[in-house]
Amino acid sequence: MKGTNLGEFEELVLLTIAALSTEAYSVAICDELERYTGRSAKLGVVHAVLNRLEEKGLAKSHLGDASATRGGKRKRFYEVTHAGKVALMRAKELREAIWRNIPGFNLEGSI
Amino acid sequence: MNKDPQPPQWATAFLRWYCRPRLLEDLEGDLYEYFIRNVGRKGLRRARLTYWLDVIKFLRPYTIRKIEPLTFLTYFMMLGSYFRTSRRNLVRNKLFSFINVVGLAVSMSVGLLVIAIVNDLRSYDDFHEKRDRIYRVITHHQNDGNASTDLASTSIRTAQRLARDVPGVENFTILRNGFSGDAKVGQHTFPLEGTWADQSFFKVFTFPLVEGDPLTALKEPYSLVLTEKTAKRLFGNTHVLGKTVRFDTLDYQITGVARDVRHLSHIHFDALLSFASADATMGKKQDGFYNWDNVWSNYTYMTLSKNGSTAAIQRALNQISAEENKALLHRKVTLSLQPLKDIALGRKLSNNMGPRMEPITLWILGGLAFVIILSACFNYTNLSVARSLRRSREVGVRKIIGAHRSHVLGQFMIEAVMIAFLALLFSFGLYLLLRREFLALDPHIPEIFKLDLSVPSVLSFIALAIITGLVAGFLPAVFFSKINALSAMKDASGLRIFKHIGLRRVLIVAQYTLSLVFIATTLVGYSQYKGFLNFDLGFTTENILNIKLNGADAAILKKELSEIPGVTRISHSSMVPSVGSMYGFDVKYRPSNTSPGDSALIWVNTVDENYLPIHQHKLMSGSNFKLRPEKGKESELIVNQQVLKRFNIGGRDPQKALGHVLSVDGQDLTIVGVMKDFHYGTVENKIEPVMFRYSQSEPWGYLNLKIAPTDLESTMGKIEAAWKRFDKVHPLKANFYDDQIEDAYSQFSMMVKVIGFLAFLAICIATLGLFGMVVFTTETKLKEISIRKVLGASEPGLMYLLCRGFITLLAVAALIALPATYLLFDKVLLTRFAYRQPIGIPEMLGGALIVMLLALVMIGSQTARAARSNPAKILKSE
Incomplete structure (x- = not known):
């Protein structure tokens, strides 16, 4: 198993899963990511990341109910596992720790 | 809208094939969702294309089905079970197993035979090292007004032009068929047939020499290369380099011994003579030997250089043809290339060498x-x-x-x-x-x-x-x-x-x-x-024995044969009609001295005065040959009704046609008899114009013996004995006419x-x-x-x-x-x-x-x- 380090995109996807709560399946995640970042999120990329997150144990999935809109195919819903939550928290804390150590950083000064 | 748009089936099938079962369902659903979305945004065609691309893009290590050793193992174990149940079923239902196995075995044996045949034909000429680069130059001969012919042979002129004007040719060689003579070795004489080939022969083809130098063996005039088999036949051993063989008055020196030609080769020879000898014996004497339109008995093969292209050579050949054709009247000769591997398994060409199957x-x-x-x-x-x-x-x-x-x-x-x-x-x-x-x-x-x-x-x-x-x-x-x-x-x-x-x-x-x-x-x-065999040919073939002659005047033989009690009558003929071979002359007819005349190809047989009675040809008018002239001085001609019809002689009336003159080969011949139509070719073809010319003796033709049907065996024995006294070199080649006809339709x-x-x-x-x-x-x-x-x-x-x-x-x-x-x-x-x-x-x-x-x-x-x-x-x- 690879380490539980989060890449940037992985982190974004994991956060999106958390944000979507019960509606987190691949297509919705893509749409949500697009909405947040303004960049197009390709299904192929997202799907691969979801798969990797699951492999790392940061997310888990289950199949939902069939619906006619998808040609009768079920959706795979993702949710963040405990390990995932820990990883997200760690990433956030890490950032904040570094932020705190930057003296006098503000956006206004840099303009 | 009668139906929802569907993603391409094949793409989905492909996805299902490669994708891991665990990932498949939702992935398929995702792609479908995107597909539906794209149909709305970009239209059905673009959506289908995108779907395809997506399916291909998802072909990644983590999506591809894993090949699990366990699955293999199950299959393997199940194989044993399948085998066992199948065997039990075979044994339990003996009748059905018997029917199936016998039926399949019988039918498959035919399949095996066809496979073996195809395999043989495909491996023809495979032993040549340069087989992929060897081509034969073939000829298309177009005579104005006649059907064109495609020939496997070419003119020697072609080969000469090939040497000078065509780039991209590594080597070329000329073959000429038809050498036949009696080889004298010491006191013994052997009939020998050979092929002329020029000095590049061994460069183009791979026919290994046991003795002699392949580069120079066929260079000098009067050089001879024998196969091992021929060498053994002539000399009893294969160490014959440097010895001489005499044909008529010419001594040929043996410059090489070739290994026997392999079975699956379209070129077969017992002996090779250097082409320089053909030049010396024929080329310097015959007028048309090197003519551009003398395309009947020479074969040109070439090897393409390693980076040469057939297209370039074809262009050059077209140009050569165009140049040379300027000198020809009423006919055109064009050349093309045929790959070596297409010879045994290719299209029909006249004068083809070796076996061929379409x-x-x-x-x-x-x-x-x-x-x-x-x-x-x-x-x-x-x-x-x-x-x-x-x-x-x-x-x-x-x-x-x-x-x-x-x-x-x-x-x-x-x-x-x-x-x-x-x-x-x-x-x-x-x-x-x-x-x-x-x-x-x-x-x-x-x-x-x-x-x-x-x-x-x-x-x-x-x-x-x-x-x-x-x-x-x-x-x-x-x-x-x-x-x-x-x-x-x-x-x-x-x-x-x-x-x-x-x-x-x-x-x-x-x-x-x-x-x-x-x-x-x-x-x-x-x-x-x-029906073919019993067809009424227009003449009788019953109890007629045809003996092939080998160039010797058969007067003595004829005399001896006529003394055999079983032989009732003997005639000469230059060929045996109705078994497939045909010989023809251009014949000219002038109704009057002022008219320009009409000419046509008329099939010919040269016979003596006994031929018509033996074969019981029916004469419509006139009579058999009356004069007994020397060779080349004859003046009489007997024709069939078709000739009268073709030239409209005497209003097609056999009686009136008598006395009219036809010009054959520059000789004026008078019609003395008109025969009822008969089959000169095989029954497949319509009856065509035929004429009989007169000759007392045909040294290269046939003797036709009318045999009494009683006591055939002793008659045949006596004929054989007479032949042995007459010709010690060649074996007797005698066949009953009826058998020959049967052979023609074999x-x-x-x-x-x-x-x-x-x-x-x-x-x-x-x-x-x-x-x-x-x-x-x-x-x-x-x-x-x-x-x-x-x-x-x-x-x-x-x-x-x-x-x-x-x-x-x-x-x-x-x-x-x-x-x-x-x-x-x-x-x-x-x-x-x-x-x-x-x-x-x-x-x-x-x-x-x-x-x-x-x-x-x-x-x-x-x-x-x-x-x-x-x-x-x-x-x-x-």
């Missing part, structure tokens, strides 16, 4: 073999599906334990392939027999084919078995894999096995149609062939034999299959029969009930087959023969009746047995 013939042969094998496969399919009742339980259990559809499919395919392999073993034995028969079919066949086993042929045999098994097993496998496990276990009779009865009927009808077509073809073909007899054999096989296989079906049907209906009997049905009534279905099928088959065969002959096959026999009713119906009778006897015997069975016993046993 691909279409092979396709037909292969097609026939395919049809026969297919018929045997039908048997397998039919019987397996019919027996499905007995095996549905097994399939049910397998499915309940966890077999997928694909597993069951695989199992039955494997079983079919196994049976096919079992059949392959038997069919190989049959093939060995068949090969011997095939090679003995015609004396020419062993010259063309060897039919030895080779790696490619053995691999093809195995491939044939696998393919046959898959074809035979496909339908039963699909059928079994569709069986519903639950219903199979609960109530086997609920399985609707008779649902597929339509398919089985179609297969039986197809088999019988095929058999009937084959047998009708055989009988009609045979009657046509007999291809037809061969075809009839082959088709007849196939007919026999097709009938055997169809009969076996039908037998199996009848046995099965009566067995399954035994209970029904018993109940009917108890209720008072009569035996004939029961038999009728059981037979009815099969008889209808046979009738349908006959209704399809007979008209089809009639049309095939009437509209296709016989149209190319000018004189054909009418297609008789007995031939058409005879075969059909025999086949029907056979089938009826079989059905009858089985159904009678069932109808006669004791109902008490059968009903009790359940």
Whole structure:
């Protein structure tokens, strides 16, 4: 198993899963990511990341109910596992720790 | 909108094929969702394209199905189980196994033979090192007003131009056929035939020399290269380098000994003479030897240089043709290239060297073999599906334990392939027999084919078995894999096995149609062939023995032969008509001195005064030759009615035509007799204009002996003895005219034999299959029969009930087959023969009746047995 380090995109996807709560399946995640970042999120990329997150144990999935809109195919819903939550928290804390150590950083000064 | 847009099926199938089962469902759904979205945004076509691209993009390591060693292991273990159940089934149903294995083995042996034939033809000339770069220059000869001819031969001029003007040619060589002479070695004389070849011969072709230098062996005039076989024949050993062989007055020095030419070579020679000798003996004396339009007996082969292109050479050849054709009047000669590998298996060319078979013939042969094998496969399919009742339980259990559809499919395919392999073993034995028969079919066949086993042929045999098994097993496998496990276990009779009865009927009808077509073809073909042999040629061929002469004046022989009591009369002729060979002259006729005249090609035979009486040609007017002039000084001519018709001589009246003069080859000949039309060519062609010229002696022609039919043996012995005294070098070549005619049509007899054999096989296989079906049907209906009997049905009534279905099928088959065969002959096959026999009713119906009778006897015997069975016993046993 690879380490539980989060890449940037992985982190974004994991956060999106958390944000979507019960509606987190691949297509919705893509749409949500697009909405947040303004960049197009390709299904192929997202799907691969979801798969990797699951492999790392940061997310888990289950199949939902069939619906006619998808040609009768079920959706795979993702949710963040405990390990995932820990990883997200760690990433956030890490950032904040570094932020705190930057003296006098503000956006206004840099303009 | 009648239907929602659907993503491309193939893409989905591909996705399902490669994707891991765990990921598949939601991924498919995702892609579908995107697809629907794209249809709205970009239109259906773009959406479909995107879907395809996405499916391909998802082909990543984490999505691809893992090949698990465990799955392999299960398959492997199951293989053992499949093998065991198949074996048990084979043993349990001996009749069905027998029918299947025998049918497949018999049909596959034909397939093996066709494979061996194709393999032989494809490996022709494979031993040449530069085989991929060797090309033959072939000629298209167009004479104004005549049909054009394609020739394998070219002019020597072509080769000379090739040397100077064409880039990209690595080497070229000239061959010339037709050397024939008596080789004198010491005191002995041997007839020897040879081929002229120039010094590059061994550079282009790979014919290894045992002795001598390949680079210089054919350089000097009067050099001779013998094969080992010829060297042994002439000298008794192969160490003959430097020795001389005398032909007439010329000494040839042996400069090389070549290994014997391999069997599968289109070039065959006993001896090679340097082309410089041809130049010295003929080129310097004959006027037209090097002419551009002398395209009849020389062959030019070339090797392309490693980076040369055929297109460039073709351009150069076109240019050469254009330049040289300027000097020709009324005719055109154009050249093209033919790859070495297309010679044995390519299109028809005049003056071709070596054997040749058109691909279409092979396709037909292969097609026939395919049809026969297919018929045997039908048997397998039919019987397996019919027996499905007995095996549905097994399939049910397998499915309940966890077999997928694909597993069951695989199992039955494997079983079919196994049976096919079992059949392959038997069919190989049959093939060995068949090969011997095939090679003995015609004396020419062993010259063309060897039919030895080779790696490619053995691999093809195995491939044939696998393919046959898959074809035979496909339908039963699909059928079994569709069986519903639950219903199979609960109530086997609920399985609707008779649902597929339509398919089985179609297969039986197809088999019988095929058999009937084959047998009708055989009988009609045979009657046509007999018709050719007994055709009234317009003259008699009975008891005439033709002896081939070898260039010596036969006056002494003639005298000796005429003293034999069995020989009644002897004549000379330059050729034997009506057996396929033809010789012609351009003949000119001027109705009056002022008119320009008309010329035409007239076929010719040069004969003496005894020829007409011996062959009983009927004279319409005039008489036989009266004068007995020397060679070249004759003035008389006898023609047939067609000549009068062609030139409109004397208003086509035989009486008035006498005395008219035809100019033949610059000689003015007067018509002294008009013959009734007769067949100079074979019966395939229409009767054409023919003339007889006079000659006392034809040293290269034939002696025609009228033999008394009594005591043939002693007469033949005496003729042989007389020949031996006359010519010690050449063996006697004497044939009865009737045999020669039979020989001329040997291809037809061969075809009839082959088709007849196939007919026999097709009938055997169809009969076996039908037998199996009848046995099965009566067995399954035994209970029904018993109940009917108890209720008072009569035996004939029961038999009728059981037979009815099969008889209808046979009738349908006959209704399809007979008209089809009639049309095939009437509209296709016989149209190319000018004189054909009418297609008789007995031939058409005879075969059909025999086949029907056979089938009826079989059905009858089985159904009678069932109808006669004791109902008490059968009903009790359940």
